[in-house]
Amino acid sequence: MMKPASFLLSLALAAALAGALAGCGQESKPRYQPEGDDYPEKLSGWGMLHLADGHLTPAAEVLPYDLNTPLFTDYAHKLRTVWMPEGQSAQYAEDRFDYPVGTVLTKTFYYPRDAQGNLLQNSQDDRDPMAGLDMGKVHLVETRVLVRQKDGWAALPYVWNADQSEATLELAGDSPALELTAEDGKKTAFTYMVPDANQCSECHAEQKGGGIAPLGPKARHLNKDFAYAEGSENQLQHWQARGFLKGLPALAQVPQNALWGHPRPGEDLEKQARSYLDANCSHCHNPKGAARTSGLHLDPHTPVSIAYGLCKPPVAAGGGTGGRLEDIHPGSPDKSVLSYRVGSDKPGDMMPELGRTLVHREGLELLNRWIASLPGDC
Secondary structure: OOOOHHHHHHHHHHHHHHHHHHHOOOOOOOOOOOOOOOOOOEHHHHOOEEEEOOEEEEOOOOEEEOOOOOOOOOOOEEEEEEEOOOOOOEEOOOOOOEOOOOOEEEEEEEEEEOOOOOEEOOOOOOOOHHHOEEOOOEEEEEEEEEEEEOOEEEEEEEEEOOOOOOEEEOOOOEOOEEEEEOOOOOEEEEEOOEOOOOOHHHHHEOOOOOOEOOOOOOHHHHOOEEEEOOEEEEHHHHHHHHOOEEOOOOHHHOOOOOOOOOOOOOOOHHHHHHHHHHHHHOOOOOOOOOOHHHOOOOOOOOOOOHHHOEOOOOOOOOOOOOOOOEOEOOOOHHHEHHHHHHOOOOOOOOOOOOOOOOOOHHHHHHHHHHHHHOOOOO
8 A cells, every 4th residue: 555645755865864963962983085186075074073962073993193293273272183094004104104095184163262252362272182072171273184196196175164173165264253362361453364275385395396294294203102991001102003004213313392382301402492493394394395405404414503594694585584594593592584484474584484474473483592591603
């Protein structure tokens, strides 16, 4: 006997509603995409992050991670994750890991929020990394996705919507107007810049015109303890135990940058300053990077010498020298081009050129203290 059309329609609607309710708050499997550009329009389509019960957390198979000294991005805090297909591992190398096809890295940029809804400006992130983000206490801005495909890495910017329920792929980037409140109550309005997909290559390319690669998850940045649910453990050793990393040598042989804000014993002023320059500048300022023609190499392999800027006249800086004659003038931050450019928010003068609108006051203060401590003169 045939069912009435209205009855069949009711069944169909009920099934659709049940499916929608079942999907709400439930995790989807991480997406494996070795090739093609049919990327998910919504961030949730990757299955890397789980938004439910007022919290944003990494999915069950996805590892959060942190860096010793991170890149500054207008005081935004970052939730970083890594996922690899089952049975696949990254190959350890001191400078750059070889990640397997299918690897997905995510970085979610957010600001802490107070009870009045103000976005807070501070450099330290003291949240429990395994607890994820309490959506009542943060404002999400963007999530950047790096996916390793057969023909290289693809960089994809996702922008969070106003009600903080989903992020959408925006290949052209975005420029939301934000306002930060400092601890002293001072408010700073600025335009946050979400890079477009092409701009990502300006920092992530190993050399100008080359393919892109991850900047953060390298040995010296990852070599630190992380508070996992089962206890604190070195991240590199945890990756190895999880099958995400192979070829890891003894930790004593692994380089390590200084820990931002809480330097370890022995991490002196020079170590802290060089770690900061490594994280914020060396992706371009190295012998193969986009800024190699400047002759200023701020990578960890270059000693503090003329190649590192010591008494070096600026090259290809245009008008962005502030009238100063050396990149680093020992003992004198106010005579150093480096201090001027890091302390500038003027387009064409400021460094880095991309990735920030505001001046990182704490980073500038660190560099100035280090330059002031350098002996000698030019």
